[in-house]
Amino acid sequence: MNSPTICLIEDETDLANLLADYLKASNFNVVVFNRGDEGYQWLQHNEPALILLDLMLPGMDGLQICRQQRQHSAVPIIMMTAKVEEIDRLLGLELGADDYMCKPLSAREVVARVKAVLRRTLAIAPTTEPAPQSIITLDEHSLSVCIADEPVVLTHVEFQLFALLHSQPGRIFSRQYILDNIYKDYRIVGDRTVDGHIKKLRKKLNEAKPQLELIRSVYGCGYKYEAP
Template identity: 35%
Template sequence: MTKILIADDNKQITSILEEYVKKEGFTSVVAFDGEDAVIKFETEQPDLLLLDVMMPRKDGFEVCREIRKVSNVPIIMITARGEDFEKIMGLEIGADDYIVKPFSPGEVIARIKAILRRIAREEKNVQVFSYDNLKINLEDYTVIIDEQLISLTKKEIEILWTLATSKNKVFSRDNLLNSLWGYDYFGDNRTVDSHIKRLRAKLDQYSHPNWEIKTIWGVGYKFEVLEHV
């Protein structure tokens, strides 16, 4: 059964979310501060995490960073302010999605379902892709360049896979958003830009002279291959 970890110091919000999660047939675990969220994550091994930004002891950003060191479990950040820097910060450190308070519990459930459907689709199509010095394995979600394991988040690997398996094809931001987040995703295409920026920075730490993720200004992105390869 799918287990959701709800981390929020507002007991009224956690109670409502617990009720809605239960109605969908999921189980839930609750943490009321950041340190407890990390402990519950380690002991309960949830399938998805709803993570509030403003929590005592450790904020949601700190919790997300710690979890991303050891796991690619889906994380939906919850922010009260709705400010762009918080959304971008969450995405930069590895969150899969964000939602702004006040929100309807139905919207949260819709986001959860969208992520779980995407994961289910991915698990049905396990493949390995290799090109030049790059190898992407969706079975264990690893990326290797020149025999070196690259530390990427699950979403970054999915973006790289989508681009690399369609070499030289240009994907618009909306293409990537719909393909990787789903048509029922509530965010905007700046989410794509944020993930691409982080992915490119990690890849560029390693030599890959025969290919690159190239920005097509005003359009989107592509995995560009040089002709001499």
């Protein structure tokens, strides 16, 4: 069975080499480009299993590459950026990236994210049989989430928060995005309010199914829902 090929476009040579070494150690083939235009040209004639794409690149930036790729390809893309504030803009543009990571990066986390995205896109068969998507159901009328027939009653805000994250599995929602879309008057709340509701929501979900980690924190970026 051929190893999946990862296209890594990153202008920081040391970082690119480090990520490539970790990916190769996890049985991926890796092609590395330090310029956006060179990486994009390669992508016109090749289709990797996944693209690891830096935001700021010489020749052609990551936004342009992502936008162009999405016009003709569904290959999963993980965007990488050194600017935490760029996450809101990336999410707002909805370019079609499958995940976003903030620098400085952990090479091990990058590999884990790559594997997670590939599992979601069925490019790599999971090592264990996943639970069906229907394991999670939402009932807006009763403000409850049902996990494998186990009902979890939530407050209105908790339900809205879970519904937002659940609507796009794997997507990172920044705290500011959550504030703007969940709270009617976000001027009287802040990041700690979001963190507090996430903490309570997680506690209720964990009490129902301790083995499932449905909501993940992404350091410096926000929160996302991981489908079981």
